[in-house]
Amino acid sequence: MISNNTPWSGLEAGKVDTRRVDACARWNWFWAVMPHADAALVLQLSSLPEPAPDLPTLKNLEIRFQTLPGGPILFIRLKDSTQIELFETLCRDVIAAGELAETEAEALERAVRRTFRWHYLLRSARVEALTEDAQKGLIGEIEVLKLLIASLGVKTALDAWTGPSGAPKDFELVTDCIEVKAKRGASQPFVNIANEHQLTDVPGRRLWLAVIAVDKAQPPHGRTLSEYVNEVTQLLEQSDPSAIMDWDLRLADTGYDVLHDYSHRGWITSPSEFFSVTEGFPRITAPTPLGVSGVTYALALSACAPFRTNWDSVRLNLQEAQQP
Structure with missing residues (x-):
């Protein structure tokens, strides 16, 4: 019994x-x-x-x-x-x-x-809520996910969101990959690259770097992490309820827990900047010298300026690649 x-x-x-x-x-x-x-x-x-x-x-x-x-x-x-x-x-x-x-x-x-x-x-059985840095990173990925949903549809966008499962890139489509970096709007014009794989080329795919400013705000200003999450949940409930399970599984992999209280911190985002990561782009890539791994470095956005593009250009490339 x-x-x-x-x-x-x-x-x-x-x-x-x-x-x-x-x-x-x-x-x-x-x-x-x-x-x-x-x-x-x-x-x-x-x-x-x-x-x-x-x-x-x-x-x-x-x-x-x-x-x-x-x-x-x-x-x-x-x-x-x-x-x-x-x-x-x-x-x-x-x-x-x-x-x-x-x-x-x-x-x-x-x-x-x-x-x-x-x-x-x-x-x-996660006990601790996401740190502020983790919240900021998740919000950045959610903002790019929303762009992909609007352009490619719910299923394609969610299937592409591979970062939470530990993949080298945050978003991986058949012909394109997108790495997302969130930064403070008023911070030095750098983004942190976590390892040598994040900006390494993937054979047969274009690679884009998305940089989004995510700044703290005291409620009632800005929106909490829970509100960013709920916005997408409501979007899926209206457009494709069957995708909510997939959405929740990916949120779970990020460490987001609906029972945690994120009401004490608001966030404000700015439109994403996009860069085409092609030959000549400033980066450290795999393979690294024998015995060297886990390379982290700060990437100066000023050095990336020649590679700057916009979402409309990225979107057109993505949509053309989806056509049969």
Whole structure:
């Protein structure tokens, strides 16, 4: 039996044992204990969706469809029993989101979407909020992401945002890469390059450097990091709700946590400057001499002036490359 003082207490392991969450609920939610004594939340369905949505593998959660004698279900299983209290909070939030739906299909979509918005808490258990430097860097990438969404569409833009996963460049498209640097507007005209790979050429792709000024402001001036994030979330909810899961996964990889309080710091941004990183551009690139790695350096923007371009030019190159 699973531990007491949880919704799963009294349910037996060794089989799929369930208890209805609420007899008055609009949809068929069940607390469940799986055969290996794992706690789970089950949504019983009248039929499987066609086509079935993608359900990626998560570190501490399993989420998938299964067909039982009583019909198909979606279940969310906790794989790390030490996080049972947090998992209960997740489940209740998923249920609350699903209960707002008017149809079963919408309830399923809401349940899956909300799970993705929570899963990184179980995956990383991040305690500390992002530092001011990290907030500034994330805001810079969000501002470039918005430009890409407007020009290339939601899916292409989100697929291109590879920086959060640890890729060498912040944005990687089929024919282009973009590295983003945020700086203080009043600071010395330099940007910090974190390693020798950030401005290294990628065979067959153009490389662009985007520099955006992100300055502190005391609320109510400026916008908080949460407001920058919510702007994109609302945009996706209106234009492509299915992309919100992908958006949330990438935010999770940056270390952004919706439960952290960012209300004490506002930020003001300026339009991005763009540079074409081509032959002659001032940079240190890989391969470096044997035994030398992790090279960081300050890049003077004055030395980059001959390579300055604008977003309209970058956008036209990107759009032409997307055409069949």
